[in-house]
Amino acid sequence: RDATARVRAGSAPRQVAITTTPGFASLWLIPRLARFTGSHPQVDVRVSATLEVLDLERSRVDVAVRLMPVSRGKGPALFEESVVPLCSPALAKSLRKPADLANLTLLTVEYPDHSEAPTIDWEPWLKVMGLHDLRMKSTLRFTQYADAVGAAVAGQGVVIGRLPLLRELMREGRLVAPLGEGAASQRGYFVETSRRAAGNRDALEFAQWLREEAEAAQRA
Template identity: 65%
Template sequence: MRTENAKPQFPTPQTGAIQRSELPRLDLLRSFEAAARTLSFTLAAKELFLTQSAVSRQIQQIEAGLGVPLFERRHRALALTEAGQVLQRAVVDCLERLRDATARVRASTQLRQVAITTTAGFASLWLIPRLERFTADHPGVDVRVSATNELLDLARAHIDVAVRFCRVSEGVGQPLFEETVYPVCAPQLLGNPARPLQTPADLVQHTLLAMMETPQESALNADWAPWLNIMGLPELRTKNTLRFTQYSDAIAAAVAGQGVAIGRLPLVAGLLRDGRLVAPFGGTAASQRGYFVVTAPRAAGNPDAQDFVRWLRAEAEAPVVAGAPPRVFS
């Protein structure tokens, strides 16, 4: 029972400024909002993972503090009183504002991230050597590169951007650049008079570094075929052949002097520029394949992913210093 000298639990017109202790606790307000919305202590209890009696006691606690009933208890039914309707509007507004503010604060502290998937060769030979330029201009962005020849489902893998390698005629997304090819090798292979490497026909005395042939690669006319056809050597048989599942491994073998690989421009342009690889013959061939940028729907809400796509295109359009430049799509 309240005495005349007892301090009111909630503010009244006579108490003046609201004190922190005079406001209902947040858990009580959540219970009231759920009960007012469902007009059922039982449904509110299920929603809040409480018992029906616990919700009923919490509502009684608010009513005792305010000194007015908030609900009309009818037979198997509840109805808001006028005071209950006033409080419901205020509580709903306050909880919505609190949810919005919490979401904004949480978003501001979340990790900025761009997730990319592409082939292992493109990642190691073209993307990674340039990636420092992007990260330098975008401090605080966590760049995640999934280097795989598997076509990942962007939504399931939580990927923002994919760089796909496929036939030009089958390209999807935004075209990045078309590929041109010609043989490349380590400089030391050029100095052996017993095994010259001056004309394409001299390849018969050397080890050919090539990719594993799969039905998909054969359909793409992959690896050496475009260049050999242009040179008039479609049936060339070399001394040995080393085959790899990853293009970057074939190029690593070429740098180590283990044979001659087909150089894909612009992927190997940096190695040609640095002198770790040389092109022993003239004549380039368009492989009829290219790289295409696919942007996942999730990237629409990620400004860093959109910046990454713009950066990719700017890098692709930059001049290739060494070797024959690729034909850039318009």
């Protein structure tokens, strides 16, 4: 019986379940995830990318990366967010000053409850620039932020860039910020672990890996 118990324990699946926003998952986490799975080949990682704020215990999730107001952040902070208008290098030629936005297409996310204005994510930048109202020629709405970013890369309009999620696209020159630096959004990404994660060494190592990746990205 003891031998059978040891065999079963050794063959039990090692899993880490994480929940986060679709934008963080597709633009920041997934491009880096192979570094974790490469060093933890026996661990199955399950990513739930959703705008819904899941209850970690009820949903049996180990780790959450939440985008929250800095004043209400729970758990260790990965990084704070700043926002800035971004577009393709070709489109940047026609965007020299904020007034030029009136001639371009707004690329934005349509939230599930339709309660947010199309430019809600622009508000920190608009405030810094002293712009009380933003009018653009037309609007393209997407259900996922990554799709709006893809449209910006394709030169279809201007998206509000959430940094550092899009920093790599800027380093590659696929997106540029012709109107200058970003403005702090007063939000940040925070790592929260569930009670069940305390007994899951792989989950704790995953949370630590997230923090190390965030630190390395900010040094780069």
